[in-house]
């Protein structure tokens with residue numbers, strides 16, 4: 001297609017403002033799918049995505065639209081992930097486009113991720129077209145939202161489309177604005193190939209599929225291509241686009257977005273943001289902006305039933321085929337047996353993987369407390385290590401300095417919840433950087449240690465604001481922190497799975513809380529069991545589980561034999577689910593419950 005007739009755009013929005021619904025409408029309007037095929041949301045194709053209503057992987061669809069000027073246009077629509085954990089993927093998708101539809105819910109107005117996404121879009125020099133969605137809702141206030149877009153974001157909203165993706169209002173106007181206002185891509189099809197790797201995924205039939213934006217040159221079947229950052233070479237065996245059904249094409253040229261396959265076995269060879277060129281006539285330099293994504297949150301995943309270890313390994317390997325951004329390596333714990341230490345882009349990413357393992361692969365899992373990556377400077381010039389697992393913390397005498405990652409968080413909320421939100425941030429060692437008001441709503445910026453956010457910050461924020469606060473963050477680097485490893489000892493033996501790294505100031509209350517919970521969670525034994533929280537050798541909290549008086553069956557006075565049998569059987573059942581810890585049996589539920597409450 002002639003460059004003049006191509007438009008590449010993405011849709012940006014806060015979660016739930018209607019991005020996927022609008023994308024589906026645009027596909028339907030331009031004839032990509034029949035009504036029947038539209039029954040399920042097309043762009044969100046994973047179960048969990050559907051249930052949570054979020055988009056995990058970016059997807060792209062090519063639409064053909066004959067505009068009112070009588071010309072036929074090729075529109076490439078990119079759906080982008082809506083959550084902060086996937087910020088880098090969003091950024092790469094945006095880099096592949098010249099414009100964006102900014103979807104704002106007519107009843108909710110501008111929210112934190114609307115802003116975060118819009119700023120990214122502005123950074124990529126996009127033409128941004130505001131769309132006020134859900135005008136069918138009784139609570140819709142389109143004029144107020146227009147004003148918010150102008151006041152808060154500073155965009156001209158006078159020509160914002162008033163739309164309802166649900167009822168199909170405003171769809172044609174959106175398509176016309178795309179054609180008229182979004183600039184056509186630039187590029188030179190005769191130059192050496194430069195294509196950006198926007199996304200990749202594993203397809204059971206096609207193998208690894210790569211989504212590309214061709215910046216210069218042409219990509220064709222039979223070409224030998226090279227990944228400039230990854231360093232590997234591959235033979236292109238298929239070139240095409242999605243409508244959203246797969247369609248093979250002879251080539252993708254400068255300005256176009258589409259997919260290729262190249263007999264790639266392992267998704268880890270495909271790095272989002274990499275530059276693809278040809279082996280024969282390579283580009284002189286890669287495209288700018290490539291960044292290797294690194295997991296920031298780690299936790300251990302263990303099978304509840306030790307016999308499921310192989311199944312867990314197979315399932316994790318399969319998931320990894322589709323998601324190169326999470327990492328895993330084998331780990332063994334005295335308390336939990338064999339499992340994996342896994343790394344994620346953020347907490348939501350962690351939850352998604354955990355949920356998919358549980359649901360799609362039918363595994364019962366224990367997840368240890370999430371931990372961030374600490375940098376530890378060792379004494380006596382012994383260098384620096386990265387700590388992914390609290391259990392590996394060196395002896396305090398060998399530590400010169402511990403550094404922890406910090407984030408800058410922007411929270412957007414109605415004024416009445418501000419007080420409790422400030423308190424929450426304060427309790428989590430936050431440093432307030434900015435506070436402004438926009439139309440009855442507060443926007444507050446905090447610097448926070450990531451370690452204080454990974455536990456339950458987001459849940460707490462949602463609950464104290466009744467769901468009205470929205471939150472966005474990015475990392476701002478490492479800072480020294482007064483951090484210590486807190487060990488939990490049951491019957492004088494440290495339980496590695498329960499150890500965690502905490503700020504010295506909150507160690508005591510955390511330790512006390514953990515001991516109190518474990519006291520209730522671990523059943524009585526024939527002997528007294530001390531439960532202690534300790535830092536180094538120093539005990540900071542202590543509880544004791546009293547010894548059991550009688551055998552469970554003693555109550556039955558030998559009368560009812562079958563009842564006695566049942567009780568014994570029940571006891572045996574319970575045993576199976578216990579982890580023997582030294583001489584103490586700790587039920588799985590105790591680990592889960594103790595860790596859940598962080």
Ligand code: GDP
Pocket residue numbers: 013014015016017018019020021022053054055082133134135136137163164165166167
């Ligand atoms: P996304 O998270 O931005 O992709 O949002 P979705 O497209 O998944 O939509 C979130 C929810 O809003 C879904 O329940 C949709 O059915 C609903 N929704 C989307 N557009 C409209 C609309 O125009 N009107 C109404 N009433 N609901 C809508």
Ligand code: MG
Pocket residue numbers: 019020021044053054055
């Ligand atoms: Mg969606």
